[in-house]
Amino acid sequence: xxxxxxxxxxxxxxxxxxxxxxxxxxxxxxxxxxxxxxxxxxxxxxxxxxxxxxxxxxxxxxxxxxxxxxxxxxxxxxxxxxxxxxxxxxxxxxxxxxxxxxxxxxxxxxxxxxxxxxxxxxxxxxxxxxxxxxxxxxxxxxxxxxxxxxxxxxxxxxxxxxxxxxxxxxxxxxxxxxxxxxxxxxxxxxxxxxxxxxxxxxxxxxxxxxxxxxxxxxxxxxxxxxxxxxxxxxxxxxxxxxxxxxxxxxxxxxxxxxxxxxxxxxxxxxxxxxxxxxxxxxxxxxxxxxxxxxxxxxxxxxxxxxxxxxxxxxxxxxxxxxxxxxxxxxxxxxxxxxxxxxxxxxxxxxxxxxxxxxxxxxxxxxxxxxxxxxxxxxxxxxxxxxxxxxxxx
Amino acid sequence: xxxxxxxxxxxxxxxxxxxxxxxxxxxxxxxxxxxxxxxxxxxxxxxxxxxxxxxxxxxxxxxxxxxxxxxxxxxxxxxxxxxxxxxxxxxxxxxxxxxxxxxxxxxxxxxxxxxxxxxxxxxxxx
Numbered sequence: 001x002x003x004x005x006x007x008x009x010x011x012x013x014x015x016x017x018x019x020x021x022x023x024x025x026x027x028x029x030x031x032x033x034x035x036x037x038x039x040x041x042x043x044x045x046x047x048x049x050x051x052x053x054x055x056x057x058x059x060x061x062x063x064x065x066x067x068x069x070x071x072x073x074x075x076x077x078x079x080x081x082x083x084x085x086x087x088x089x090x091x092x093x094x095x096x097x098x099x100x101x102x103x104x105x106x107x108x109x110x111x112x113x114x115x116x117x118x119x120x121x122x123x124x125x126x127x128x129x130x131x132x133x134x135x136x137x138x139x140x141x142x143x144x145x146x147x148x149x150x151x152x153x154x155x156x157x158x159x160x161x162x163x164x165x166x167x168x169x170x171x172x173x174x175x176x177x178x179x180x181x182x183x184x185x186x187x188x189x190x191x192x193x194x195x196x197x198x199x200x201x202x203x204x205x206x207x208x209x210x211x212x213x214x215x216x217x218x219x220x221x222x223x224x225x226x227x228x229x230x231x232x233x234x235x236x237x238x239x240x241x242x243x244x245x246x247x248x249x250x251x252x253x254x255x256x257x258x259x260x261x262x263x264x265x266x267x268x269x270x271x272x273x274x275x276x277x278x279x280x281x282x283x284x285x286x287x288x289x290x291x292x293x294x295x296x297x298x299x300x301x302x303x304x305x306x307x308x309x310x311x312x313x314x315x316x317x318x319x320x321x322x323x324x325x326x327x328x329x330x331x332x333x334x335x336x337x338x339x340x341x342x343x344x345x346x347x348x349x350x351x352x353x354x355x356x357x358x359x360x361x362x363x364x365x366x367x368x369x370x371x372x373x374x375x376x377x378x379x380x381x382x383x384x385x386x387x388x389x390x391x392x393x
Numbered sequence: 394x395x396x397x398x399x400x401x402x403x404x405x406x407x408x409x410x411x412x413x414x415x416x417x418x419x420x421x422x423x424x425x426x427x428x429x430x431x432x433x434x435x436x437x438x439x440x441x442x443x444x445x446x447x448x449x450x451x452x453x454x455x456x457x458x459x460x461x462x463x464x465x466x467x468x469x470x471x472x473x474x475x476x477x478x479x480x481x482x483x484x485x486x487x488x489x490x491x492x493x494x495x496x497x498x499x500x501x502x503x504x505x506x507x508x509x510x511x512x513x514x515x516x517x518x519x
Contacts, residue, residue: 202461205426260461279461299503304465334496337422337458344458346496383424384460 004111006030007065009039014061020047028100028112031069038102038109040069045099078103078110082121089118144177144206151178151209154216156185156196162363164194164266169366169390171373173332179385180208180259181330184216186223192268195223195234196391198280200260200330202301204385211257214245215303231263231276232313239278239302239310248305258303262328264391271320276313278302283327283351284318285358287393292351292358323393325362327354332386333369338376345376362392397438406456408435415448420455428462436466440473449483450474456489457497464500471504471511478510489516 007016009031020026020042031040042065050068051057060068076088088101100114151174161168170183180201188194197219201211218241222234229237238261243249246257260279267273275282277297284293298313329350336345353372357365369388401407406421417439425431443450452474459467471486478484486508488501498515505513 200461202465256465257462258465299506301461301465331461335458335460341491341493342457343491343494344496346494347499348495383422383458 004030004109006032006036006038006109007042009033009064009066009069011065012061013063013065013068016042016065017047017051017057017061020044021051027114027116028102030102030109030112031065032109036108038073038075038104040066040071041073041102042069043099046070074101075104076101076113078105085113085118086122089115141177147206147209148174148178151182151212154182154184154213156183161185161196164188165362165391165393167362167392169362169364169369169388169392171329171333171366171370171386171388173370173382173386174204174209175332175382175385176205178206178209179204180212181332181385181387182212182216183387183389184219186219186227189227193227193265195219195227195231195263195265196389197261197263198328198330198387198389200280200332200385200387202257202259207257208385211242211246211259214242215259215261218242218245230312230315231265231274232315234263234265235261235276235278235298235302236310236312242303243306243310246303248303249307251307253305256305258301260297260301260330262297264326264328266320268320273318273320273323273326274315275318275326276315277328278313280328280330281347282316283329283354284323285325285327285354287322287324292354294347294351320393324358325354325365325393326391327365327388329388330384330386332382332384333373333388336373336377336380336383336386338378338380342380345373349376362390365392366390397435399435405431406459410435410439410442412442412446415450416453417450418453418455420453422458423456423463424458424460425463428460428466432463432466436470439470443473443477447482449485450477451485451487453487454489454501457491457494467504471507475508475511478508478512484511486511486513487516488513489518492517492519 005026007029016029020029027044029042030038031042033039074088076085100112102109103111103113158170172183174181180203182199184197186195199212199215201208201215218238222237226237246255247253248255262277262280262282265274275295279297279299279301281297282295286293295316302310333350334344334346337343338345357368366388373386395413397408397410399408401421404424406419406423409418474484474486490498490501501515
């Protein structure tokens with residue numbers, strides 16, 4: 001509330017105009033009648049403008065204030081709620097331009113409230129709220145960033161992965177710092193055999209990351225206890241382990257989450273690669289000038305609520321010497337809308353992309369795919385976690 | 394229960410369930426943060442209707458993007474439709490896709506592979 005100056009409606013203009021000229025804090029003067037009830041307002045900015053002309057002042061100085069005042073003005077109860085005030089201000093700002101409201105107490109003028117004061121109040125309120133939000137956001141983001149370090153710890157070791165192939169390219173872009181996508185590589189058995197997996201757990205963000213921890217630990221456990229399994233068997237067992245761990249093997253399970261995955265088993269000794277996938281396919285770039293081959297994964301996701309154990313998934317065997325590169329990608333790549341018409345990127349575009357860049361190294365290919373995806377997305381929002389593994393043989 | 398309409402959100406599709414006409418549709422994008430919070434109630438209403446009536450039905454999918462948790466909802470829905478069709482109900486499933494969107498088309502074809510009794514149509518739109 002600003003200092004309030006009132007003037008009687010019958011008073012002469014020269015009793016108030018000089019005061020308004022001298023005192024810049026008098027933004028709004030309330031004109032009251034003999035009963036002290038407000039009947040109009042004088043606004044400093046309008047008075048100064050109108051009286052800038054000495055002739056105008058000469059004419060008005062002897063006239064009553066009523067000849068100069070603005071009879072249209074907005075009022076608000078002095079004990080009213082600030083929340084209701086916004087509505088009144090909105091209304092008043094749309095109809096006439098005044099500098100403020102007249103506050104009423106039992107119909108009498110109790111003061112004025114300048115819009116500039118109210119604006120200041122709103123800005124302070126807003127700043128306080130913004131600070132509170134920023135703090136809450138910081139706490140959450142600190143926690144999520146920390147969680148991201150933990151999650152990155154369970155991802156495959158990039159150096160070890162590169163050392164296991166001619167070259168490896170990795171795209172790993174969780175939508176929300178942490179995510180449900182992970183890539184993983186087993187240690188090597190004495191004969192050189194090892195597994196590589198790409199997993200897309202349902203959801204993203206924190207829930208996705210929680211399921212991904214479970215999947216990674218189940219993969220480690222399977223490797224330790226069952227490394228004689230083929231990829232299709234691994235996926236079936238992995239589905240069972242995750243389902244049991246989430247207690248989704250009963251009818252009354254509360255959650256219903258699972259994952260998509262592709263696993264390759266590489267056996268350098270026999271020169272053979274086996275692939276199995278659940279909703280993650282395999283794109284093979286052959287060494288010779290043959291077209292890019294697409295092997296579809298089994299179409300069911302794994303780990304979801306169910307009482308029957310998962311059956312082993314079908315395997316596809318390839319000879320290492322036929323293969324230049326193998327590419328696996330999560331649905332964050334295929335489903336991302338973009339391009340001119342907001343269409344999904346889709347498998348055909350990925351196959352074409354791989355064919356166009358088949359001579360690039362695996363890491364170069366992954367880099368280009370990453371920028372291709374960014375370009376494709378354009379100003380569309382990122383819909384999901386996005387990952388791709390390019391294994392160069 | 395004659396009609397259920399839920400307007401599209403940024404992450405949720407438009408749901409139009411016309412129980413009286415037996416026409417149901419999901420349209421737009423579907424990637425709610427909590428898929429159950431969004432789908433549980435409308436799907437429960439649909440399943441209640443499915444169980445308690447025997448009229449022919451048409452389910453239109455006009456989705457341009459959906460996440461894996463939504464895929465699970467759709468898969469459960471397809472199973473229920475197939476089951477109803479197996480019991481003699483007339484079930485038509487229409488899967489809309491844009492002519493240059495092979496991704497959505499393929500996803501529809503995958504769902505269709507499990508359908509024997511329910512009738513499935515791919516509908517190309519420009």
